[in-house]
Amino acid sequence: QVQLVQSGxxxxxxxxxxxxxxxxxxxxxxxxxxxWVRQASGQGLEYMGMISPKTGDTNYAQKFQGRxxxxxxxxxxxxxxxxxxxxxxxxAVYFCAxxxxxxxxxxxxQGTLVTVSS
Amino acid sequence: QTVVTQEPSLTVSPGGTVTLTCALSTGxxxxxxxxxxxxxQPGQAPRTLIYNTNNKHSWTPARFSGSLLGGKAALTLSGVxxxxxxxxxxxxxxxxxxxxxxxxxxxxx
Numbered sequence: 001q002v003q004l005v006q007s008g009x010x011x012x013x014x015x016x017x018x019x020x021x022x023x024x025x026x027x028x029x030x031x032x033x034x035x036w037v038r039q040a041s042g043q044g045l046e047y048m049g050m051i052s053p054k055t056g057d058t059n060y061a062q063k064f065q066g067r068x069x070x071x072x073x074x075x076x077x078x079x080x081x082x083x084x085x086x087x088x089x090x091x092a093v094y095f096c097a098x099x100x101x102x103x104x105x106x107x108x109x110q111g112t113l114v115t116v117s118s
Numbered sequence: 119q120t121v122v123t124q125e126p127s128l129t130v131s132p133g134g135t136v137t138l139t140c141a142l143s144t145g146x147x148x149x150x151x152x153x154x155x156x157x158x159q160p161g162q163a164p165r166t167l168i169y170n171t172n173n174k175h176s177w178t179p180a181r182f183s184g185s186l187l188g189g190k191a192a193l194t195l196s197g198v199x200x201x202x203x204x205x206x207x208x209x210x211x212x213x214x215x216x217x218x219x220x221x222x223x224x225x226x227x
């Protein structure tokens with residue numbers, strides 16, 4: 001069965017970086033895009049960016065360009081999201097989600113809580 | 119800045135029908151915006167209900183349907199069940215990137 005399993009919770013200090021992983025299984029990794037979405041406590045979903053595992057091409061929401069980097073390792077079917085220069089506003093649950101080309105979203109990861117605090 | 123607007127909250131009686139909408143600040147929503155709808159229960163990851171306007175997944179209950187209605191994307195629940203009480207989000211493709219709506223809190227009362 002299709003699974004997207006994310007790495008565990010992180011506690012970071014302001015100004016640091018965090019890297020969250022999304023390990024996939026149950027399908028051909030390169031056939032689907034991986035997207036990243038975050039949700040602050042009590043707030044809505046916020047789109048961050050995506051990667052094509054096949055080509056490595058990325059696309060970011062304007063708000064996150066320059067501060068968020070999405071990568072992948074096809075040898076272990078895993079996508080990563082790196083957020084730099086963290087502030088308390090980055091405290092949120094981060095999700096990965098899968099999309100078949102053409103807007104066909106389906107499976108989601110379980111979420112990773114990132115807490116930024118001094 | 120592109121804004122995607124949803125009703126902040128709606129209330130429906132069990133067994134009733136309710137339509138949630140998703141509007142784009144720049145104009146009408148079309149199938150080209152590839153509307154997706156997600157349901158999120160408290161403390162859980164979102165679950166995809168509808169993709170590409172009106173397509174259901176194998177796990178999507180039959181009472182959920184997606185459409186375009188009056189220039190907006192719409193999610194209709196017919197025969198609402200208590201377990202449908204949740205937050206619902208739409209997602210649109212716009213300008214080469216994706217944008218979420220603010221979400222609709224659906225109460226079943």
